[in-house]
Amino acid sequence: xxxxxxxxxxxxxPEAIKMAPVVRSLQDHEEIESSLCVTAQHREMLDQVLxxxxxxxxxxxxxxxxxxxxxxxxxxxxxxxxxxxxxxxPHMILVHGDTTTTFTGALAAxxxxxxxxxxxxxxxxxxxxxxxxxxxxxxxxxRLTHLHFAPTExxxxxxxAEGIKEDTILVTGNTVIDALLQxxxxxxxxxxxxxxxxxxxxxxxxxxxxxxxxxxxxxxxNIFTAMKEIVEKNEDVEVIFPVHLNPKxxxxxHEILGNMERVHLIKPLEYExxxxxxxxxxxxxxxxxxxxxxxxxxGKPVLVLRTETERPEAVQAGTVKMAxxxxxxxxxxxxxxxxxxxxxxKMENAVNPYGDxxxxxxxxxxxLEYFKK
Numbered sequence: 001x002x003x004x005x006x007x008x009x010x011x012x013x014p015e016a017i018k019m020a021p022v023v024r025s026l027q028d029h030e031e032i033e034s035s036l037c038v039t040a041q042h043r044e045m046l047d048q049v050l051x052x053x054x055x056x057x058x059x060x061x062x063x064x065x066x067x068x069x070x071x072x073x074x075x076x077x078x079x080x081x082x083x084x085x086x087x088x089x090p091h092m093i094l095v096h097g098d099t100t101t102t103f104t105g106a107l108a109a110x111x112x113x114x115x116x117x118x119x120x121x122x123x124x125x126x127x128x129x130x131x132x133x134x135x136x137x138x139x140x141x142x143r144l145t146h147l148h149f150a151p152t153e154x155x156x157x158x159x160x161a162e163g164i165k166e167d168t169i170l171v172t173g174n175t176v177i178d179a180l181l182q183x184x185x186x187x188x189x190x191x192x193x194x195x196x197x198x199x200x201x202x203x204x205x206x207x208x209x210x211x212x213x214x215x216x217x218x219x220x221x222n223i224f225t226a227m228k229e230i231v232e233k234n235e236d237v238e239v240i241f242p243v244h245l246n247p248k249x250x251x252x253x254h255e256i257l258g259n260m261e262r263v264h265l266i267k268p269l270e271y272e273x274x275x276x277x278x279x280x281x282x283x284x285x286x287x288x289x290x291x292x293x294x295x296x297x298x299g300k301p302v303l304v305l306r307t308e309t310e311r312p313e314a315v316q317a318g319t320v321k322m323a324x325x326x327x328x329x330x331x332x333x334x335x336x337x338x339x340x341x342x343x344x345x346k347m348e349n350a351v352n353p354y355g356d357x358x359x360x361x362x363x364x365x366x367x368l369e370y371f372k373k
Contacts, residue, residue, distance in 0.1 A: 003030075003031060003032060003033040004032050004033065004091050004368065004371045005032075005033045005035070005088065005090045005091045005092075006026055006032055006033070006034050006035070006092050006093075006117075007035045007036075007037060007084070007085065007088050007090035007092075008022065008023050008026070008034070008035070008036050008037070008093075008094040009037045009038075009039070009081065009093060009094065009095050009101065009105035010096055010099075010101060010102075010105075011038055011039035011040060011041030011046065011077070011099060011100075011101030012042045012045070012046060012099050012101065013042055013045035013048065013049050014097065014099075014289075014290050015096045015097055015099055015101065015102070016038075016046050016049035016050060016055075017049055017179050017271050018097065018119065018120060018174070018175045018176045018179060018290070019094070019096045019119065019175070020049065020055060020179055021053075021182070021359075021360040022094065022096075022119060022360045022363055022364070023036055023053075023055055024053065024055075024360070025360040025361055025363070025364045026364055029368070031368055032364070032367075035058045035059070035088050035090065036055060036057045036058050036059070037057060037058065037059035037060075037061070037081070037084050037088075038050070038057045038059070038060050039061045039063050039073075039076075039077045039080065039081070039101045039104075039105075040060060040062045040063060040064050041063060041064060041073055041077070041099065041100060042064060043062070043064040045268070048270040048271065049270075049271050052183070052270065052271055052272055053179075053182075058088075059084045059087075059088075061076070061077065061080035061084075063076040063077055063080065070100055070133055073100045073101075073104075074104050077100070077101055077105070077108075078107065081104065081108035082112070085108060085109065085112045085114060086112065091114070091371060092114065092115045092146070092147075092367065093106070093108075093109040093114050093115070093117070094116075094117045094118075094119060095109075095117075095118055095119070095141060096118075096120055097119070097123075097134075098120075098131075098134035098137045098138035098141070099134070099137060100137060102118075102137055102141050103136075103138075103140050103141050106118070106140075106141045106144040107140075107144065109144070110144045115146040116144050116146055116147075117145065117146065117147040117149065117363075117367060118141055118142065118145040118147070118148050118149060119149045119175060120149065120150075120174065121138075121141075121145065121149055121150050122142070122148060122151075122152075122154075122155030122156060122157075122158045122159045122169070123138055123151075123155055123289075123310040123311065124138075124139070124158045124310055125309065125310040126308075127308055129214075130214050130306075130308060131213075131214065131306075131310070132213060132214060139162075142159065142162065142164065145168075146168060147168055147170070147366065147367065147370055148164060148168055148169045148170070149170055149172045149359075149362075149366070150169055150170065150171050150172065151172060151174035151355065151359070152171065152173075152174075152354065153313075154312060154313045154316075170362065170363075170366050172359040172363055172366075173354060173355020173356055173357075173358065173359035173362070174293050174354040174355050174359055175359045175360050175363070176290055176293050176294055176354070177293070177297050177352075177354055177356070178357045178358070178360045179271075180294050180297055180298070180357075181357045183271065183272045184298070185276065188273075188276040188279075190273050190276070190277070191273065192266060192267075192273075194266070195240070195266075195273075195277065198238060198240075198264075200280040200281070200282075202236075203236055203237070203238050203282075204234070204236050204237045204238070204283065204338055205237075205238050205239075205240060205282050205283075206227075206230070206237060206238070206239045206281065206283045206284070206285060206334070207239075207240050207241075207277060207278060207281040207285070208227060208239055208240070208241040208285050208286070209241070209244075209285075209286040209287065209288050210223050210224075210241075210244070210249065210285075210286070210305060211244035211246060212287040212288075212306070214306075215287050215305065215306070216246075216248050216249070219305075219325035220248075220249065220252050221252060221256070222326055222330070223285075223287075223305050223325065223327075223330060224252055224253060224256040224257055225256060226327040226328075226330035226331045226334070227239055227241075227256075227257060227263070227285070228256055228257060228260065229327075229331050230331055230334050230335060231262050231263055233335070234335070234339070237338060238262045238264065239257075239260075239262065239263045239264065240266065240281070241253060241257065241263065241264065241265050241266070242268045242274065243266070243268070244268060245268060275294070278291070278295055278298055278300060279298045279300075281300060282338075283300065283301055283302075283303070283334065283337055283338070283344075284300050284301070284302045284303070285302075285303045285305055285334065286302060286303075286304065286305060289310065289311065292304060292311045292314050292320050293311065293314065293354045295319070296314060296317070296319035296320065296352040296354065297352045297354065299348050299349070300348070301319070301320075301321075301337055301347035301348060302314070302319065302321070302347075303320075303321055303322075303323040303330070303333055303337075304320055304321070304322050304323060305323055305324070305325060305330065306322070306324070306325065307322075307324055307325060309322060313353040313354070314353060316353070317351055317353045318347055318350035319347060319350045319351075319353070
């Protein structure tokens with residue numbers, strides 16, 4: 001049998017993190033000819049991950065522009081991907097998750113009648129505007145996909161409920177665990193020495209991330225005000241907040257938290273230091289999706305600063321709780337975990353539902369089996 005030609009496409013840092021183990025597994029198989037295309041929907045943050053995992057794209061569309069709209073990202077990516085697909089002539093295109101690049105990659109593959117494999121398939125919030133535009137990106141990608149690589153059994157059930165054929169779905173675990181286990185080190189030293197000076201053993205360090213479009217405005221004011229109150233009423237707490245580059249997030253963060261002695265507002269971190277900071281932290285508050293999967297693998301409780309999640313398995317397993325976007329609820333839930341050892345231990349010791357670090361290998365084996373039929 002001739003080699004199976006696989007073209008992997010991604011464009012953002014989260015996609016790159018989760019696809020890096022897959023791409024490396026593809027490259028390790030003699031039966032596969034692996035190509036990589038990045039749209040660079042997010043340029044700088046993407047390049048950090050490519051360097052960390054020693055990945056060199058074969059095709060780089062470099063589409064990012066200041067102030068880009070979703071329509072502009074879609075149009076530029078679709079035009080560029082058409083040329084790449086014609087040049088590579090892959091048997092299958094792999095896309096990941098739910099970004100605009102994800103949907104555009106699947107659509108470009110459909111236009112060229114190329115099969116699609118969707119990594120991290122089946123996540124659903126059942127609210128088309130939250131997360132936005134991710135929920136519709138992943139739903140539409142699912143309609144264009146031939147092989148659905150679902151991280152969990154719950155994701156598989158979501159796909160079945162939408163009429164996806166059972167024999168096209170494989171539960172793999174989440175590739176983010178594969179990536180995470182490759183980069184976390186017990187003796188890790190941060191470039192930012194302020195992070196090395198914190199006594200993680202004696203202080204209760206809260207890692208905060210907040211950036212989602214739907215949280216801008218009053219929800220983010222609520223989140224930051226709750227964090228301020230948590231610090232004021234718990235003398236053993238320190239907060240580390242890698243502040244997103246969005247000017248609106250920056251302005252609110254510095255206005256509400258900027259002058260607090262035990263709040264460290266730092267620049268966004270690359271993946272390796274961020275993963276190691278998660279491992280050293282006591283508690284994580286976030287509106288991110290991926291962190292809901294990563295932190296439980298490290299035994300870290302997570303409070304989700306959103307009103308819904310497409311990762312209900314973590315909530316059901318007890319590794320994650322929904323804190324929402326109201327100040328009082330965020331404060332009360334964080335305060336309990338800081339001061340109640342039993343409540344903390346219950347979340348800390350819950351079993352991570354997102355896999356064992358072997359998801360990438362399962363995906364590659366499934367692709368090879370698919371093309372042998």
